[in-house]
Amino acid sequence: NIESVGIIGSATPGGWDTDTDMRDNGDGTYSILVGLLDGEVKFRANNDWAINWGSLDFPSGTGTQDGDNIPVTFGLYNITFNALTGEYSFEEASVGLIGSATPGGWDADTDMAPDANDPSVQTLTVELIDGEAKFRLNDDWGVNWGALDFPAGTGVQDGANIPVAA
Numbered sequence: 001n002i003e004s005v006g007i008i009g010s011a012t013p014g015g016w017d018t019d020t021d022m023r024d025n026g027d028g029t030y031s032i033l034v035g036l037l038d039g040e041v042k043f044r045a046n047n048d049w050a051i052n053w054g055s056l057d058f059p060s061g062t063g064t065q066d067g068d069n070i071p072v073t074f075g076l077y078n079i080t081f082n083a084l085t086g087e088y089s090f091e092e093a094s095v096g097l098i099g100s101a102t103p104g105g106w107d108a109d110t111d112m113a114p115d116a117n118d119p120s121v122q123t124l125t126v127e128l129i130d131g132e133a134k135f136r137l138n139d140d141w142g143v144n145w146g147a148l149d150f151p152a153g154t155g156v157q158d159g160a161n162i163p164v165a166a
Contacts, residue, residue, distance in 0.1 A: 002045045002083050005030040011039030011072045013120065019047050028084040033093060033137070035076045035119025040069035043081050043088065053086050060089040076119050093138055095122040101131030101164035109139050132161035 006019025013034070014020050022030035022043075030043075043063055045051035053063030058071050063086040072090065081088045096109025103126065104110055112122035112135075135155055137143035145155030150163050 002051065004047065005043055005045055005081060005083055006047060007032065007034070007041050007079065007081075008044055009039060009041035009069060009072075011036040011041050013118075019044065022079070022081065029080055029082045031078065031080045033076070033078050035114055035121070036072050036074065036090075037119065038074045039072060041072055042067075042069055043083075045083065053081075053088075055086075055088075058090065059092075060087075062086045063088055074114070074119055076114055076122070095135055095137055096139060097124060097126065097133055097135055099131060099133030099161060099164070101128040101133045101166075102126065109136065128164050129166045131164050133164050134159075134161055 004021060006021045008014065008019045009016060012020045020032065020034060022032040024030055042052050042054045052066060054067030054069050055061040055063045056068045076093045078091045078093045094111055096111045098104065098109045099106060102110050110124065110126055112124040115121040115123055134144050134146040143157065145157060146159035146162050147153045147155045148160050148163065150165065
């Protein structure tokens, strides 16, 4: 009986000590957007080693019960895992800043870079002008974050444009 699925390993935020929980998509699949270090990971159910999946294949493959650790490389990833079949994929992701306050305006994202110590943290040094901005994933509006707070705040999915004062 699988109640939850997480990713664990030397490349994850929790290392080999703590699972990083994945979101249950309700159809046997689980997903997460997470930064990974160079290292290894496995998928496991219920925060326990009784049910775990691994493989030597990266960025996609089919994990098997008690399989090898999955070798991964540094980066930000959209990860999906199917607990029914063991199939998984690690798709590289990027976060960008877009808007009238940015160099590319509303036409082009200015990509951010992952922090060398924590690829879940994205950073950017850029000159902004008076206007508005939003963060978005993979140069697409499907996942975007905004809020009415400037110069610091917490963006929410489909939130308001961030007002920017130069």
